[in-house]
Amino acid sequence: MSLLSVDDLVVDHRTPGRPAVRAVAGASLDVAAGEVVGLVGESGCGKSTLARAVCGLTAATGGAISFEGGQVTRLGLRRRDPELTRIQMVFQDPYASLNPRRRIGAQIADGLRTAGDRETTPGGMLERVGLPAAMAGRYPHEFSGGQRQRIAIARALAARPSLLIGDEPISALDASAQAQVATLMRNLAVESGAGLLFISHDLSVVRLIADRIAVMYLGKIVETGPTAEIWAAPRHPYTQALLRAIPEPDGLGTLPEELPGDVPDPADPPSGCRFHPRCPMAMDVCAKEEPAPGPVSCWLYPPA
Ligand SMILES: Nc1ncnc2c1ncn2[C@@H]1O[C@H](COP(=O)(O)OP(=O)(O)OP(=O)(O)O)[C@@H](O)[C@H]1O
Ligand SMILES: [Mg+2]
Secondary structure, three states: OOOEEEEEEEEEEOOOOOOOEEEEEEEEEEEOOOOEEEEEOOOOOOHHHHHHHHOOOOOOOEEEEEEOOEEOHHHOOOOOOHHHHHEEEEEOOHHHOOOOOOOHHHHHHHHHHHOOOOOOOHHHHHHHOOOOHHHHHOOHHHOOHHHHHHHHHHHHHHOOOOEEEEEOOOOOOOHHHHHHHHHHHHHHHHHOOOEEEEEOOOHHHHHHHOOEEEEEEOOEEEEEEEHHHHHHOOOOHHHHHHHHOOOOOOOOOOOOOOOOOOOOOOOOOOOOOOOHHHOOOOOHHHHHOOOOOOOEOOOOOOOO
């Protein structure tokens, strides 16, 4: 059984006087305990919206989210079930999870209390993320960006989540800290038996830490598979374009701005396959009918 199972999730953002934006348009995704899943896709494709719906922070419009066998979908904005402390998020900006006016030790202690953990000390958690225990008395501004992100990870893990979600947790860090912090997050999640959903623009870091990759395009998952397989033989033309756009030879790269064509407006998506206007392989059927969901959702690979 999956730890997290997102099934045909739909999330609309409604702003009065404007058409609803279907940020997530029927996306399915699973994360198993101890598994690291990398979620990638261009800016605006719905990654953060999906993550927020999983945490119960944004109401789902349709579909189902089950976490540890229970439904998350219906919680919506008002009520955050205590069970959902079993899901912890780390954001791009650590100040989204850390209070600048409280000592970091006290903030980590909040997480430990949530988990009913009386054994572990905040200093012990700091050591697990590679910082000296004695720093527990300091405030967030006394640390570098990379250190602050380690503290945010310590705070999240103190609550003993069974699912950790990182929403671009490394994109504000300098290059040398990125791989370190991502690897740390992976190792600590896996050691504690938690699943990790890691959202990143940086495909090379996702390749480094993820067991499986899910590629999202305009609200849908267009391809999923084991990282090594996707890397060796991407099947969806969108995945192929993303991987081609990674600068060689150092493999360091972020999602390209220079993919041909603009990302369509999610309030008014193209007919048929949403990628067809930008797809070099588009056929007649692609503009007319949506391809079935699956490991690769594309008319080039019709289901058997
Ligand atoms: N609160 C909101 N109200 C209205 N529209 C929103 C809201 N949040 C996101 N959107 C829209 O929903 C779509 C998906 O946004 P989302 O933030 O989930 O994408 P993302 O993949 O996380 O992008 P990025 O990589 O830039 O973080 C975008 O078109 C965005 O403009
Ligand atoms: Mg985002």
